Amino acid sequence: MEKLSIFAISDLHLSFNKPVGLYDIDAQHDIEKPMSKFGWNNHYDIIRDHWLKLVSTDDTVLIPGDISWALKWEQAQYDFGWIAELPGKKVFSPGNHEYYYHSKKKIRNYLPKGMEWIDADYTCVEGVVVAGTRGWMLPGDPNFQIETDQKIYERQVGRLQLALEAAQKDYPDLPKIVMLHFPPLTKHASESKFMEIMRSYHVTMCIYGHMHGKSADEAIQGEIDGIELRLVACDALKFCPIKIR
Template sequence: MRLFGIGDTHLPSTRQKDMHRFGWTDHPLPLQRAWDEMVRPDDVVIVAGDISWATRAHEVMDDLAWLDARPGRKLLVRGNHDYWWGDSASKLRKLLEPFRTLEAFLHNSAAVMGPWVIAGTRLWTAPEAPPMPGGEMGDEPVNDGYVERETRRLATSIEDAKKKEAASRTPLVRVAAVHFPPLYANEKPTAFSEPIEAFKPKVCVYGHLHSTGIPAGFTGERAGVRYVLASCDAAGFKPMLLDEV
């Protein structure tokens, strides 16, 4: 069984958002072809935020159906553009019910998917972030209130992961899944990287960064954690292999 990650699918929703102007030619067809070729039905795929351009639940259904049609069991993470997600876990669970392979999501919680226990949340732009491009596909401004809230949500998710790990009859591999980068190329510790590294996941997958902003994210190993940037364009429009057991 394999674990994959892909972020920032930016599916068009009923609003028919055009990605050509960002240089994403024929999106999402290249991603669809690669996903269908690489991923098997029993594999797990983390979708690391910015799933759809939909702003309301009724606008996202075709995009969720598109994800459901791709092979693999999916876990969803919220991104800063996922306005359709809402603030109610019960409503989100109800929304995902028709889609058999959309098995789990992170919402102040963790999830066990096969041999992996996965913790995470959306995060936000950390004060330690270097200057990056703004705009529709760019970074968000630093907001201390958002950072504090996401720090609390991350802590809640990690605690839930530890509880699920303790209750499991078999050993689980720890994974962190977020949307914003928890650590940047400057390697300055953030309010997000420190609890993640204390959690000691085998891998931390994130997205959010695009185009000229891609080099701003830290990738590679630090403090025993392998950081993987899996936004669609950074990943070459194909799911990235995170782990295999």
């Protein structure tokens, strides 16, 4: 029996303005917010080509946030429709640009077949628990403001704990992967409550996105306290899904 794989890639930043197929996308007419100004020229084509070479129908791809630029689901559906044409099961969690996302129940009803949305909860794929939430900036980061960010940080920490508590109760013997959008450690924040919680539940891997360009070069990656940290923002991966299991 062929062993199935788990891949990861985040920050797709799609913005199709109508239904599109995998091929023959007109960058001038089919894209609402071109990423070419960031040097991401036709990045969806590069993602597609790598994805088709690597991912099989029964594999799983984890996508932790910043999937679409859309402000409302009516437009985001075009981006998810494009992703749906790519092989594999997909598991999404939110990022800081998911403006179209207001209700977990609603978005789960909207998603095409073969897609899951997790936020403050978990799913099981290929014998692994995958728990997810958005995360947030960390105390110590330059832009962190106690007045506005502390409550959001604490809330997101609580949401991760809810997800892992439920996973531990239901599947105590399965290995655990966490999907965050924001990194759980940075060069300015060498500790966080996200890391504390992941250690306490014996999480083996945390994938995250959000960091691009020069900030990606400073991302904390590798094994920290028994947890493998991996940046999976698509530009950091050269727009190629990475196999994580």
